[in-house]
Amino acid sequence: MASNRPAPEAPFVPSQRDSETFGYGEYRTDEGPWTEWNPTEESLRPVRGRHRVAKQRGGLARSSTVLGVGVIAAVGAGGMASANTGKPPLSISMPDLPSVGSLLSDDDTPEVTATALSTVGTTSAQTKQSGSDAGEVLRSRILAQAEQQQDQIESKAAADAAAAAEKQAAAAKKKAEEEAQAKAAAAKKEAEEEAERKAEAARLAELARQYTLPTSSYTITGTFGQAGSLWSSGYHTGLDFAAPTGTLIKAIHSGTITEAGWAGAYGYRTILTLDDGTELWFCHQSSISVSVGQKVSTGDVIGRVGATGNVTGAHLHLEVHPDGADTGIDPMSWLRSKGLNP
Template sequence: MDAPPRERTTPQEDGYLHAAPYGTHPTYYGPRVTDDEALPEWNPGEETLRPVRGRHRVARQRGGTIARSRAVLGVGVIAAVGAGGMATANDNGAGSVPGMSGAADTVAQLPVLGALVDTGSSEAAASTAVFTTAGLTETEVASGQADAGEALRARILQQADHQETNAETRARAEAVAQAQTAAAEQAAEQAEAERIAEEERQRAEEEERRRQEEERRLAELRASYTLPLSDYRLTSGFGESGSMWQSTHTGTDFAASTGTPVKNVHTGTVKEAAWAGSYGYRIIVELEDGTEIWYCHLSSMNVSTGAEVTTSDVIGTVGSTGNSSGPHLHLEVRPSGGDAIDPLTWLRDKGLSV
């Protein structure tokens, strides 16, 4: 279809100014023509075949080419999708809708966009398919199960459902992980508490066992008897006569080095711990049955009157104080605090080997 003749305007420099066929901005192109010469159809997509001679003025572009191309492409996408959707919605095509024939012709005449909706060209159909089949699989396109708009909407809804499902799955997984972590922490705390309680129970049991053992040991020790010296030599025995005594010897002498520890023979109470004249430093321990044990000629005393002593307690050291010819322990045994008896016989009666 030929474009209507254009009115010539005042010549600008060596060219002519013509009214723009599209829009309100004037367009400058081509050399001067005669009145009888017909003007060619203007197509912005093609370069003019007429050689350009002389000086001419070109309209300044408004905006960048990239922005203009995107705008044209967006309009093309909208037009193509709309035309494709309407065509698939009605088997008779756009002609059956009032006014659609003129709209299709107008779209076809638009530069660049006409190629997108021209059904007579295979290349145009390929370009249109890029937009009208957006969101469709190849099977859906081949079978024509749904139009582009419905398929796209279905795909969007499916993607939204998929994302929601993934979000719910992640939320459930996080909840399960948090629950497992909390359960593990609780189990660890419970295990730690049980471990501490078990250690406390075992410690208490061990302390009780040790206490009972000590009580048993002390009880056995209190009930037991021991010799007063671990290393000794018997010298003067019970009942001997001599110038050292007024009558007879009332005890048994255990010779040992000065400072040798003297052990308590049996559990009892210290009745006396003091200087006793010819006996020197003397300790008297009274046993539970009233028997008195005398430890005489000591060089030192480690206990005081009234102290409770147990079998094998160190109560003093060997010396040579009082009426003594050398360091030794003079040991006497007096049942119920009365007359002295033979210490060796009494010790042997208690199970000791002397």
């Protein structure tokens, strides 16, 4: 509150005093005597220290100041009451003073009836209604916020579930594709193998028409690589077809007769050289039906089974020498490679 400088008192001039003083019915002793007042620099100097408020006549002005402060307090109290939205508005009141003006004014100041500061400018019904409305607004706001948060939680859960389902579907799709690819690859491999088997069977069938077994009505009695003292090398170097003496011996494939005659331990031997240089030796024959340089075809008779040379019985001893090499290979495997099954 701003402070006012004390009002200077006017000098008393007896000749100028009116018999009737303003505002009073009679002469007041505290109004005189008056002396002449001339303002100077010293008298106009501001009062230092504690500010003093000039005493004013009449209690109405002081009561109005207090009333203004009460209105501000009441408005503030009303605002605090309305902000309390969780509970019914709480009425904040000040003790009703019988006469606020009489406490601040002189004895002859007209009496001013004070009103409760908490009820200035508003009614209890308005205060209650204002607090209820503010509480409802806050309640609605809290509910809306809670609903929004719940919606966000549900939206996130739905998004997570959708992402998980999409991921699971992608994994299942990938697995199905991999399984389908594996099945396709296996089927393709099986088809290729089947095609290879068929091609090989067709090739062997074609070779079988070009190749034939050397004799018939036989029994395999000795295989290639078989160890024993009966053979000078210590192991068997060919394939033995045991058959009765005189059984026909046939050309396994077309070629040229490069040798026909006696060959020591091999008895009578015929060598048939094929077009690729492979030599086929037919040994222990009882007789030879071809001569050197003769061209023969598959199935042509070239001699007969016998027991000549180093033998224990009548049989055909067959050897296979690729490119005319001194050391032969397994005749059983070679015949099978040509589509034949001894």
